Amino acid sequence: MRIHTSICDIFGIDYPIIQGAMAYIAGGRLAAAVSEAGGMGTIGSGNSPASWLQEEIRIAREITDKNFAVNLVLTSPYLQENLEVVLREKIPVVTTGAGNPGPFMATFKEAGIKVVPVVAAVALAKRLERLGADALVVEGMESGGHVGEMTTMCIVPMVVDEVSIPVIAAGGIADGRGVAAAFALGAEGAQLGTRFICAEEANVHTAYQEKVIRTRDRGTVICGSTTGHPVRAIQNAFTREYLKAENSGADQATLMKLGTGRYPLAVVQGDMEKGSIMAGQISGLVKKIQPAAEIVHEVMAEAVEILHKLGGMPC
Ligand code: TUI
Numbered sequence: 016m017r018i019h020t021s022i023c024d025i026f027g028i029d030y031p032i033i034q035g036a037m038a039y040i041a042g043g044r045l046a047a048a049v050s051e052a053g054g055m056g057t058i059g060s061g062n063s064p065a066s067w068l069q070e071e072i073r074i075a076r077e078i079t080d081k082n083f084a085v086n087l088v089l090t091s092p093y094l095q096e097n098l099e100v101v102l103r104e105k106i107p108v109v110t111t112g113a114g115n116p117g118p119f120m121a122t123f124k125e126a127g128i129k130v131v132p133v134v135a136a137v138a139l140a141k142r143l144e145r146l147g148a149d150a151l152v153v154e155g156m157e158s159g160g161h162v163g164e165m166t167t168m169c170i171v172p173m174v175v176d177e178v179s180i181p182v183i184a185a186g187g188i189a190d191g192r193g194v195a196a197a198f199a200l201g202a203e204g205a206q207l208g209t210r211f212i213c214a215e216e217a218n219v220h221t222a223y224q225e226k227v228i229r230t231r232d233r234g235t236v237i238c239g240s241t242t243g244h245p246v247r248a249i250q251n252a253f254t255r256e257y258l259k260a261e262n263s264g265a266d267q268a269t270l271m272k273l274g275t276g277r278y279p280l281a282v283v284q285g286d287m288e289k290g291s292i293m294a295g296q297i298s299g300l301v302k303k304i305q306p307a308a309e310i311v312h313e314v315m316a317e318a319v320e321i322l323h324k325l326g327g328m329p330c
Pocket residue numbers: 038061062088111112113114115133134135139154159160161162163278
């Protein structure tokens with residue numbers, strides 16, 4: 016049995032597995048490895064400038080002829096220049112995060128780009144469907160990085176009931192059980208981020224990967240709820256300091272200063288105490304560092320086996 020859904024046709028891929036766009040960590044090498052394995056790789060442009068994105072696209076294209084996506088973070092100071100790179104390089108699929116891509120929808124559509132906004136609520140999902148979104152990633156607050164307020168279990172079926180375009184479930188998915196559950200909720204694809212932090216091809220300090228592997232249930236926290244930009248990260252000296260300041264009523268400027276530069280500190284320098292180690296709650300299920308292709312194949316095989324077993328359950 017092979018799982019083939021509308022997402023495979025829209026993206027031109029073999030398996031309805033999307034690698035989540037983790038800023039900087041998901042560079043060209045990871046995206047290309049996932050796409051080569053039959054899933055959808057995504058380059059995470061995060062807060063990086065266009066020169067970074069341009070180089071990662073070049074790296075990916077050297078490794079694979081297959082489609083890969085680029086994710087644009089709508090709060091990035093480099094959004095406009097990254098958008099221009101996407102158009103110039105004729106990237107076939109764009110995902111967006113951390114905001115409403117409504118103002119850019121016409122530009123993407125005119126360029127023939129498939130647009131897949133990441134949403135965390137029903138109202139925005141419906142609005143973006145009307146504006147021409149080709150599919151949606153619906154992300155629960157189990158995910159790492161910027162989070163909404165709803166859980167995957169609740170928000171995915173709610174959006175599925177309200178839109179006609181395909182839905183990809185995200186947040187809290189790291190193995191075949193999660194992928195099978197996503198299909199049960201009515202999604203036609205699943206996006207995995209945290210598991211791919213521990214891919215060999217991820218652009219990340221080994222200490223970050225080892226930290227994800229050591230993290231158990233209740234090992235992540237949400238910082239920044241009072242700023243309007245809540246972020247999930249693995250608990251450490253930085254999150255304790257930040258939450259202490261936040262809980263004692265620190266103003267926005269203080270919090271901004273406290274948080275600036277913390278992500279590169281973790282990703283590039285491997286500082287596991289002072290850095291911000293963004294990762295999802297599902298870190299507790301991630302066991303080892305392995306090639307991205309192995310993750311794609313393992314997860315798909317597991318999902319197929321579970322769906323097969325469920326099909327044969329007595330009822
Ligand atoms: O985008 C994410 N997660 C992210 S983006 C990000 S940026 C960054 N990371 C590291 C270093 C520097 C920068 C980190 N994590 N997830 C997708 C997502 N989007 N989840 C929730 C949302 C969302 C939230 C509000 C989507 C739309 C939205 O709309 C609000 C509105 O304006 O209606």
